[in-house]
Amino acid sequence: xxxxxxxxxxxSNFSCYSPVCIDSSHFIMxxxxxxxxxQIAAAEPWPENATLYQPLREDQILLSDCAxxxxxQAYLRMCNLPVQVSYRPNAEYMSxxxxxxxxxxxxxxxxxxxxxxxxxxxxxxxxxDGLDDVQRAEMKAYMELVNNMLLTAELYIQWxxxxxxxxxxxxxxxSPYSWPLNHILAYQKQWEVRRKMTAVGWAGxxxxxxxxxxxxxxxxxxxxxxxxxxxxxxQPTELDALVFGHLFTILTTRLTSDELSExxxxxxxxxxxxxxxxxxxxxxSQAGSSSRGYSKGPSLF
Amino acid sequence: xxxxxxxxCWGGDWGLxxxxxxxxxxxAYAKFxxxxxTVAPIDWTWRTLTGTVPELxxxxxxxxxxxxxxxxxxxxxxxxxxxxxxxxxxxxxxYIALLEEKLRPALLHTFWVDTENYSSLTxxxxxxxxxxxxxxxxxxxxxxxxxSRILLTKSDSPLHTITEVEGKxxxxxxxxxxxxxxxxxxxxxxxxxxxxSLDAFVFGFLAPLHKASLPSSPLQNHLRQLENLQRFCDxxxxxxxxxxxxxxxPVQETVDANLQKLTQLVNKESNLIEKxxxxxxxxxxxxxxxxxxxxxxxxxxxxxxx
Numbered sequence: 001x002x003x004x005x006x007x008x009x010x011x012s013n014f015s016c017y018s019p020v021c022i023d024s025s026h027f028i029m030x031x032x033x034x035x036x037x038x039q040i041a042a043a044e045p046w047p048e049n050a051t052l053y054q055p056l057r058e059d060q061i062l063l064s065d066c067a068x069x070x071x072x073q074a075y076l077r078m079c080n081l082p083v084q085v086s087y088r089p090n091a092e093y094m095s096x097x098x099x100x101x102x103x104x105x106x107x108x109x110x111x112x113x114x115x116x117x118x119x120x121x122x123x124x125x126x127x128x129d130g131l132d133d134v135q136r137a138e139m140k141a142y143m144e145l146v147n148n149m150l151l152t153a154e155l156y157i158q159w160x161x162x163x164x165x166x167x168x169x170x171x172x173x174x175s176p177y178s179w180p181l182n183h184i185l186a187y188q189k190q191w192e193v194r195r196k197m198t199a200v201g202w203a204g205x206x207x208x209x210x211x212x213x214x215x216x217x218x219x220x221x222x223x224x225x226x227x228x229x230x231x232x233x234x235q236p237t238e239l240d241a242l243v244f245g246h247l248f249t250i251l252t253t254r255l256t257s258d259e260l261s262e263x264x265x266x267x268x269x270x271x272x273x274x275x276x277x278x279x280x281x282x283x284x285s286q287a288g289s290s291s292r293g294y295s296k297g298p299s300l301f
Numbered sequence: 302x303x304x305x306x307x308x309x310c311w312g313g314d315w316g317l318x319x320x321x322x323x324x325x326x327x328x329a330y331a332k333f334x335x336x337x338x339t340v341a342p343i344d345w346t347w348r349t350l351t352g353t354v355p356e357l358x359x360x361x362x363x364x365x366x367x368x369x370x371x372x373x374x375x376x377x378x379x380x381x382x383x384x385x386x387x388x389x390x391x392x393x394x395x396y397i398a399l400l401e402e403k404l405r406p407a408l409l410h411t412f413w414v415d416t417e418n419y420s421s422l423t424x425x426x427x428x429x430x431x432x433x434x435x436x437x438x439x440x441x442x443x444x445x446x447x448x449s450r451i452l453l454t455k456s457d458s459p460l461h462t463i464t465e466v467e468g469k470x471x472x473x474x475x476x477x478x479x480x481x482x483x484x485x486x487x488x489x490x491x492x493x494x495x496x497x498s499l500d501a502f503v504f505g506f507l508a509p510l511h512k513a514s515l516p517s518s519p520l521q522n523h524l525r526q527l528e529n530l531q532r533f534c535d536x537x538x539x540x541x542x543x544x545x546x547x548x549x550x551p552v553q554e555t556v557d558a559n560l561q562k563l564t565q566l567v568n569k570e571s572n573l574i575e576k577x578x579x580x581x582x583x584x585x586x587x588x589x590x591x592x593x594x595x596x597x598x599x600x601x602x603x604x605x606x607x
Contacts, residue, residue, distance in 0.1 A: 141395035
């Protein structure tokens with residue numbers, strides 16, 4: 001049964017208005033459900049007890065998850081939205097999409113940076129309102145660059161490189177569980193990630209090529225940043241939060257070899273960028289200990 | 302560089318030199334940078350199943366994947382990005398990542414997973430270009446690869462079905478098209494007046510969507526609303542691929558044919574009238590200076606069209 005449905009989405013977070021021809025009712029449901037949820041979200045202000053869930057910081061969390069979580073925390077701090085961080089070993093399973101981190105705000109649970117940005121926009125907090133269309137296109141393109149290259153490279157290094165997988169990723173991922181569950185879950189996760197790498201065509205790459213890709217991505221980010229304090233004008237946007245999350249985690253995480261962090265360290269303006277954001281937004285979080293201690297994250301080994 | 306380079310890719314149709322996205326990217330970049338490639342379509346060979354497409358063979362070494370092939374061409378001094386600044390080079394990488402992440406799943410879905418499009422357009426095309434018995438295997442293999450790629454990268458958990466991600470991937474693709482349209486504006490190319498690798502990539506992604514006659518495609522309808530992207534594809538086709546026999550604008554040709562027929566009819570009519578006039582003048586009963594074009598009653602054919 002085909003339906004012609006014209007959905008006039010007047011909410012600011014949807015930019016497409018087009019007649020839609022659909023074959024299944026699932027499509028109507030998902031689009032209408034999203035619009036409905038956004039209207040509900042816009043109704044209430046940001047509560048005081050919003051919580052962000054992520055895996056255990058010392059023992060369990062891995063590089064890619066830590067990067068995503070730090071990006072979300074940086075974004076929420078840039079928006080001045082208070083959030084408490086809660087560490088749970090089963091955060092991945094609690095999340096609606098299977099990915100960490102996720103935030104529990106009022107009645108709703110939203111995971112991953114993209115949906116969280118839209119969610120906060122529905123509540124009226126946005127960092128990218130001042131950008132024009134071309135700049136917004138650039139911002140989204142650079143966010144996809146980070147997701148496509150840096151995040152995929154992190155996943156590859158963690159799970160497809162046998163050394164790292166055996167010495168770091170599998171033990172850490174399965175640390176809260178007892179035998180035999182730890183083996184089963186670790187190998188299941190590894191199999192899943194390797195399937196995904198095959199699907200996007202990264203399975204045939206070797207480690208050198210992955211490091212080269214990371215280097216090219218950092219070079220692109222460095223050239224785009226130039227000498228500015230942030231990527232767009234003088235105000236940070238979600239792109240700054242995302243880049244900070246990934247780069248800071250790479251710099252402060254010890255893996256089997258230092259080559260990944262060396263690649264990032266060779267770009268001095270990116271180092272200065274990370275330090276600047278850390279000092280502006282994370283300095284006041286820990287009383288006493290230096291701020292590097294807070295976001296040091298997993299110091300592996 | 303007098304080295305001969307051979308590119309193995311899928312063949313062309315619908316006015317395009319190739320209907321495969323990656324092959325189109327490489328072909329467009331070769332045109333932009335002035336590299337001479339001999340195109341060897343893999344249609345009707347066993348490479349349709351075994352080979353990775355596109356593949357560049359040069360002096361014994363083979364390179365696959367568009368990004369690697371473009372790097373290889375740049376090393377051979379065929380560089381279309383020579384005039385880009387560092388910042389524009391970074392923008393290129395970012396936009397290519399945007400295309401891969403947001404547009405490619407929806408394109409894969411439109412051509413390979415949507416049942417109407419797949420059964421009426423994609424599968425017959427690929428099956429007709431593969432030798433027996435591969436015509437049973439090749440389309441199904443590609444469709445499975447496309448489906449698994451969409452599910453693994455876009456769905457929230459491995460247990461979800463394709464219908465739940467359809468909405469998400471199409472809305473992301475439409476947003477991506479809007480962003481490209483905003484970035485292109487009124488220019489002919491993305492950076493300045495000369496095409497570069499980003500133009501090649503965008504052309505490779507958009508041209509099949511623009512030219513294929515898909516029975517059901519909300520994405521194609523959305524593209525039809527973005528005129529500057531259509532103009533971009535047509536301009537590149539006309540400027541760089543116009544000597545190809547599969548020239549664009551078949552619609553205009555039919556209009557021309559109708560016009561031709563009409564012209565012929567009018568010509569026939571005027572010839573008839575001329576003949577009648579001649580008969581009139583050569584007739585001995587009438588004086589020669591009488592220049593009336595009135596058809597004489599002795600002529601029984603009359604002036605009504607046959």
